[in-house]
Amino acid sequence: MFSPEGPTLRELAVQALSSVEHGYDLLAPKFDHTPFRTPDAVLDSVAKALDPIGPFEDGLDLCCGTGAGLDVLAGLCRRSVTGVDFSAGMLDVARRRAASAGLAAGAEGPGVAWVRADARALPFTAAFDLVVSFGAFGHFLPRELPGLFTQVHSVLRPGGRFAFPVLAPPRPSSPAFWMLLGFDAVMRVRNALWRPPFVMYYRAFRLGEVLEELTRAGFTVDLHALPEFGQRGDGSPRVRLVSARRGDGVTPPPAA
Known part of the structure; x- marks a missing residue:
């Protein structure tokens, strides 16, 4: 699963015992x-x-990491x-990666900017037509989703889109189900015994609850199958794209 250039077991252990940010x-x-x-x-x-x-004018990669979504x-x-x-x-890695790929400010194509900020307190106001996010939602507890989605709604212009892929959960009969269940259980024990917490839960981001919270935050939500990944045995798609549209200029009240 890890290439030779990847982290060692010791490095992963040190990361797991750190805060999310420092990790x-x-x-x-x-x-x-x-x-x-x-x-x-x-x-x-x-x-x-x-x-x-599209086309879109201005885009935001939420929790961009090393910038693959850019x-x-x-x-x-x-x-x-x-x-x-x-x-x-x-x-820092994202900036270097973008520069080597020619995605630097002033190069041909859209300008690129990097902002250090918490996704739960975004420093923008109705500045984007498209927000995407990849693989970050496990770092948010279910109770944080209303506030997170309200933040995204507030940084989108009317008609703007919030889009992200969602993988279908593995069946209980598959090894992946038990691997993810075990990972989440280990993280819960770790966070009960060690501070600061490291929030990363693979099974806490449930599509039904996510759609409900997006609607409550003021989005109109569509689901699109990503056909490249095929279907499960019951005919449902393995991967979906959630496309949530801000439909008007009214921002909902802050989540409680």
Whole structure:
């Protein structure tokens, strides 16, 4: 699962015993060599699904990490793309990655900016037409989703989109189900015994609850199958794109 350039077991252990922010600062130089990075196939599929909805002017990659999602935004947005993350280490890697790929401010194509901020307190106001996020929602507890989605709603212009892929949960009969269940159980024990907490739960982000909270935050939500990943045995898609549209200029009240 890890390439030779990836983190050692000791480095992963040190990260897991840190806070989320400091843990990602430590992991940043080797993050792109881990299975935690969103696969290119998912990024390409999301870009393909969003292309007919665009073009967009300004895009935001929420919890951008090392900036893989900026490639998606750069192909969809005409004026600017912004990556926001609260890990300085991840942003440093993202800047270097963007510069080497020619996605620097002033280069041909949309301008690129990087902002260090918490996704639960975004420093923008109705500045974007498209917000995307990849693989970050496990770092938010279910009770934090109303506030998070309200924040995203507030930084979108009327008619703007909030889009992210969602993988179908594995069946109880599959090894992946028990692996994720075990991972979440270990993290809960770790957080009960050790401070600061490291919030990362794979099974806490449930699609039904997510759709309900997006609607409550003021979005109109559509689901699109990403056909590149096929179907499960019951005919349902393995991967969906959630496309949530801000339909008017009214921002809902802050979540309680």
